[in-house]
Amino acid sequence: xxxxxxxxxxxxxxxxxxxxxxxxxxxxxxxxxxxxxxxxxxxxxxxxxxxxxxxxxxxxxxxxxxxxxxxxxxxxxxxxxxxxxxxxxxxxxxxxxxxxxxxxxxxxxxxxxxxxxxxxxxxxxxxxxxxxxxxxxxxxxxxxxxxxxxxxxxxxxxxxxxxxxxxxxxxxxxxxxxxxxxxxxxxxxxxxxxxxxxxxxxxxxxxxxxxxxxxxxxxxxxxxxxxxxxxxxxxxxxxxxxxxxxxxxxxxxxxxxxxxxxxxxxxxxxxxxxxxxxxxxxxxxxxxxxxxxxxxxxxxxxxxxxxxxxxxxxxxxxxxxxxxxxxxxxxxxxxxxxxxxxxxxxxxxxxxxxxxxxxxxxxxxxxxxxxxxxxxxxxxxxxxxxxxxxxxxxxxxxxxxxxxxxxxxxxxxx
Ligand SMILES: *Cc1c(COP(=O)(O)O)cnc(C)c1O
Numbered sequence: 001x002x003x004x005x006x007x008x009x010x011x012x013x014x015x016x017x018x019x020x021x022x023x024x025x026x027x028x029x030x031x032x033x034x035x036x037x038x039x040x041x042x043x044x045x046x047x048x049x050x051x052x053x054x055x056x057x058x059x060x061x062x063x064x065x066x067x068x069x070x071x072x073x074x075x076x077x078x079x080x081x082x083x084x085x086x087x088x089x090x091x092x093x094x095x096x097x098x099x100x101x102x103x104x105x106x107x108x109x110x111x112x113x114x115x116x117x118x119x120x121x122x123x124x125x126x127x128x129x130x131x132x133x134x135x136x137x138x139x140x141x142x143x144x145x146x147x148x149x150x151x152x153x154x155x156x157x158x159x160x161x162x163x164x165x166x167x168x169x170x171x172x173x174x175x176x177x178x179x180x181x182x183x184x185x186x187x188x189x190x191x192x193x194x195x196x197x198x199x200x201x202x203x204x205x206x207x208x209x210x211x212x213x214x215x216x217x218x219x220x221x222x223x224x225x226x227x228x229x230x231x232x233x234x235x236x237x238x239x240x241x242x243x244x245x246x247x248x249x250x251x252x253x254x255x256x257x258x259x260x261x262x263x264x265x266x267x268x269x270x271x272x273x274x275x276x277x278x279x280x281x282x283x284x285x286x287x288x289x290x291x292x293x294x295x296x297x298x299x300x301x302x303x304x305x306x307x308x309x310x311x312x313x314x315x316x317x318x319x320x321x322x323x324x325x326x327x328x329x330x331x332x333x334x335x336x337x338x339x340x341x342x343x344x345x346x347x348x349x350x351x352x353x354x355x356x357x358x359x360x361x362x363x364x365x366x367x368x369x370x371x372x373x374x375x376x377x378x379x380x381x382x383x384x385x386x387x388x389x390x391x392x393x394x395x396x397x398x399x400x401x402x403x404x405x406x407x408x409x410x411x412x413x414x
Pocket of ligand 1: 095096097098099131133177179180181206207208209240252
């Protein structure tokens, strides 16, 4: 496309955009189990209106926009209230999980340098199931990544003792996930905490996809193990508002046990021609709408609303677990929240993935071991039966060799 010489009326443009969108994955109908968190029309409306209300404002300017500064403080305080943040704990809103993880790693690295524990680039020790955002962040900072194999007992949990052995004097961070993305399993954070304490290393809990889910699952009576600041070894956490916080996209939280740990995150340099500028996170300009929408949705839902929605997601996951087991699948480990992965003893997951995709479902896969992957939203309660029926048909198609005759579907993220 070339920039048009003259503009055209908005109704034309809007119609063209909607028609382009009509070929996208059918997330509004609950046909997508990755990328989108569909919690219903009322929440979508709150997101939109709250985003639009502060769309032009910029979180880079807390003095110009004390409204946004206070909303950010409120969101962080609500987050810390959910995740056992002790007195003095603090944090910031970032643009997403990758941003939160990058900033936590930068803070950990700079903290190690500030107290004279590190002169080189450092390394980070993480389970094989931890998110790739850590590798990206480490790549940016030239930090070495040490990925450690999971426990081999079918739990798909991080192997804390092997991770401890991988630590040395240059380790700036040990990571656990609550839960991990590939299997939806909460790592044994208590075991990791013991290892981190013994080695004197910063422990980060990546609760990007569980931070705004696990606390409510626990309130609903699920036996969620300790995973947050309740454990004194946990130095920092990442928790995405734009996942199970049901906020508009472009919003996550990075949280620190204390002001001291947080102080290694902001960038504050005056050495240029312009006015001095202090940025807490990776971004310069920070979209006001992402902050206001998160604040609004949290106030709209409250504890009661989140408990209700997360309860619905867990019930749907249990129903799908039962359904896939009845179809002969094995569910990996013991998922407790909104994510799950499952594999079939005879039929290859990626072949089934292709068949389920052809039936209109945009889901995902896990590579190790090859499995089907679902990240469930409240909307999926309405379509779980349809999914299971289509999954049964997809299995039959693979079993009968029909799938082999068709062009394979590429199960990738991009
Ligand atoms: C989604 C996710 C991330 C990355 O978050 P983005 O918002 O996509 O950058 C990191 N860790 C886990 C466990 C996640 O689920």
